[in-house]
Amino acid sequence: MTTLPSSRAQLVVSEGLPHPLGATFTGTGVNFAVFSAHATRIEVCLFDEAGEVETARIALPEYTDEVWHGHVAGVQPGARYGLRAHGPYAPESGHRFNPHKLLLDPYAKAHMGSLRWGPELFGYTLGHPDADLSFDERDSAALVPKCVVVDSRFEWTQPLGTRVPWDRTVVYETHVGGFTRRHPGVPAAQQGTFAGLAHDDVLRTIADLGVTSVELLPIQMFLDQSYLVDKGLKNYWGYDTLGFFALDPRYLSQPTIDEFKGLVDRMHAHGLEVILDVVYNHTPEGNELGPTLCFKGLDNASYYRLMPAGDGIGPRYYINDTGTGNTLNLSHPRVLQMVTDSLRYWVSEMRVDGFRFDLATILAREPHGFDEGGGFLDSCRQDPVLSSIKLIAEPWDCGPGGYQVGQFPPGWAEWNDRYRDTVRAFWRGDEGKAADLASCLTASGGLFNKRGRRPWASVNFITAHDGFTLADLVSYNDKHNEANGEDNRDGHGENLSWNCGAEGPTQDEEILALRSRQQRNMLATLLLSQGTPMLLAGDEFGRTQQGNNNAYCQDNEISWIDWAGIDDAGHQLRAFTRRLLALRREQPVLRRMRFLTGQAQGEGGHPDVRWLAPDGQAMADAHWNDAHTRAFAVMLDGRSPRSAISGEGHDASLLLLFNGWEDEVRFTLPDAPAGGWRLVLDTADPAIEGEQDVREHTAIGRSLQVLVSQPQA
Structure with a gap:
């Protein structure tokens, strides 16, 4: 036992425990435990x-199983701290220890302050002829945030573990800051924060729309990259996480994690799930020329995937499958533990309901490449906490073999970019898209119908944070990213967009009407498809980013939702979106838990889905193979049983009419299963209310209709 001087009091240091990792308040002090193998x-x-x-500076006195640990009596919640690591500075061997650099604790539950960029942050001397082989002795403590010991107690009002079934899930992707930064019902001091999003007026607006699960762009502690700061910009999206257990302070109106817990509690009270977009594939420490902030200084050779020795390269350099300079090494058991500990923390302590994993293919990589049976995916599959929540993969990265849509194991849902591209192309008028659209409407069974996976595994989306908003998708042929300061070189060049006749804002009434109908067409396609729909916040009322399709650095009016600026067309589009979501909620045939195959189901022998040409005849191969096919109908038969054990079904049947032509198309309707066909939704006439006993219908160019055949009670 050692006694060390402090400006506050005498601190009594004892051995403590090697677990749990991080800083844990024990009631009498704090137990510190930090992994470092080297x-x-x-x-x-x-x-x-x-x-x-x-x-005070305290050397942790014990080392057990590659964990340095010690208990410091007298330290209380709220204490500010950082770490320093001693060891070899040998970049050519993969080691970059430098005790002059104050490091963040990877397990810190909170941070205070923000990073200020300066040469002191780098383990080597900037500008030195030996580059990263040099050694910098300047202290970085004044420039880095400090870790904070937390008190985890909180009085929850909502029960734990009540989650939305997958077949009823509708994801709503949004940004904590941008959603309320300009919200008139939120006090100015709370706009753009967790407290602002927790306002009942805000949450009622989301819940009233009919979505079920709010997916928040990254809220774990992240950095503004130096090149953005130099240009007066910010890392708005947040895809550069440094603290996997901590909230980013910029979203806190008060310096307490209770603010986020309160948000989760209020969202649950409104029947909304909370899904976090998380980034466990890389860190902002970059490559060999990046700063030393945390992992690089604690144990670079363990935390990162480094180049193998040989060919004159070696572990001085980083494997860069993420395109950001480095890649976290989830093949290392302690790094894998850190990621899974982090996930369990957010579920068990913060009570979130699921995660969307940025560049998830990275997490499934082993040294030999993507492995569906890799350590991380196996860990999630067997974990009693993680296997019971929503896990959504972005199933690609920029490394070799990085595109893995449909290849994740059972229990996972995946972003389906093929759905996005197909729907965009069909409504733009591209040829040869009818068969692809049919597959998308039935949850892309060719990709996901295997190993007992369900239709919800396909997360269908048309827009997301990355790319055009829905309004911009129908208003711009080209990206307009000049505000990003990269001469419009950044962002995707091919967006499958169509401006409907004019680039950007216009007063042409015909173009505006077509744009409105195209937005309704794509929203209807999305919300009437099998699978899990994801809606980008603001698309329901036509939010624009002025043609910017890569607004990652725009923490301003380009990205923020302009609540006061929603016009009549926006309110009408939102009302239409609410009708679509209500229809999806009310009609079980839109939310089947088995893939539709077109085969007869149940004793009555009714096919679960039928594909029809405009003349009412069954679609033949000639129709599907004809590149000019742009109009067809799909009948979802409610007499087909919902599941293998439900017996004969008694749900309503739906008939969807798709006309991707510029000209009108006459549809002859098939016999209705029961009660005749009733027209309940038309993207060409969003105000239509239930036209009865329809036998034929003329669909105007570029429109979609929904008819219902309701069985007798």
């Missing part, structure tokens, strides 16, 4: 309340 000493540095003056 460090020779780990020190905890305590700071004053402002995080500016170092008040």
Whole structure:
């Protein structure tokens, strides 16, 4: 036992425990535990309340199973701290220890302050002829945020573990800051924060729309990259996580994690799930020329995938499957533990309901490449906490063999970019898209119908944070990213968009009407398809980003939702979206838990889906193979049983009419299963209300209709 001086009091240090990792308040002090397989000493540095003056430096006294640990009596929740790691500075061997650099604790539950860029942050001397082989002795403590010891107690009002079934899930992707930054019902001090999003008026607006699950862009602690700061921009989206257990302070109106817990509690009270967009594939420490902020200084050779020795390369350099300079090494058991510990923390302590994983293919990589049976995916599959929540993969990265849509194991849902591209292309008028659209409407069974996976595994979307908004998709042929400061070189060049006759804003009434109908066409396609729909916040009322399809650095009016600026057309589009979501909710045939095959189901022998040409005849191969086919009908038969054990079904049947031509098309309708056909929705006439006993219908150019045949009670 050792006693060390402090400006506050005498701190009594004992051995403590090697678990749990991080800083844990014990009631009498704090237990610190830090993994490092190659460090020779780990020190905890305590700071004053402002995080500016170092008040004590404590060498952790014990080393067990590659974990440095110690208990410091007298330290209380709210204490500010950082770490220093001693060890070899040998970049050519993969080691970059530098005790002059204050490091963040990978397991810190909270941070205070923000990073200020300066040469002191780098383990080597910037501008030195030996580059990263040089060694910098300047102290970085004044420039880095400080970790904070937290008190995890919180009084929840909502029960734990009540989640929305997958077949009823509708994901709503949004940004904590941008959603309320200009919201008139949120006090100015809370706009853009968790507290602002937790306002009942805000949550009622979301719940009233009919979505079920709010997916938040990254809220774990992240950095503004130096090149953005130099241009006066910010990392708005947040895809550069440094603290996997901590909230980013910029979204807190008060410096307490209780604010986020309160948001989750209020969202649950409104029947809404919380899904976090998370980034476990890389960190902002970059490559060999990046700063030393956390992992690089604690144990670079363990935390990152480094180049193998040979061919004159070696572990001085980083494997860059993410395109960001580095790749986290989830093949290492302690790094895998950190990621799964983090996920369990957000579920068990913060009570979130699921995750969307950025560049998820990275997480399934082993040294030999993507492995569906890799450590991370196996860990999630067997974990009693993680296997019971929503897990959504972005199933691609920029490494070799990185595109893996449909290849994730059972239990996972996946973003389906083929759905996005097909729907965009069909409504733009591209040829040869009818068969692809049919597959998309039935949850892309060719990709996902295997190993007992369900239709919900296909997360269908047309727009997301990355790319055009829905309004811009029908208003711009080209990207307009000049505000990003990269001469419009950034962002996707091919968006499958169509401006309907004019680039950007216009006063032409015919073009505006067509744009409105095209938005309704794509929203209707999305919300009437089998699978899990994802809606980008603001698309329901025509939010624009002025043609910017890569607004990752635009923390301003380009990205923020302009609530006061929603016009009559926007309110009408939102009302139409609510009708679509209500229809999806009310009609079980739109939410089947088995893939539609077109085969007879149940004792009555009714096919679950039928594809019809405009003349009412069954679609033949000649129709599907004809590149000019742009009009067809799909009948979803409610007499087909919902599941293998439900017996004969008694749901309503739906008939969807798609006309992708510019000209009108006459549809002859098939015999209705029961009660005749009733027209309940028309993208050409959003105000239509239930035209009865329809036998034929003329669909105007570029429109979609929904008819219902309701069985007798």
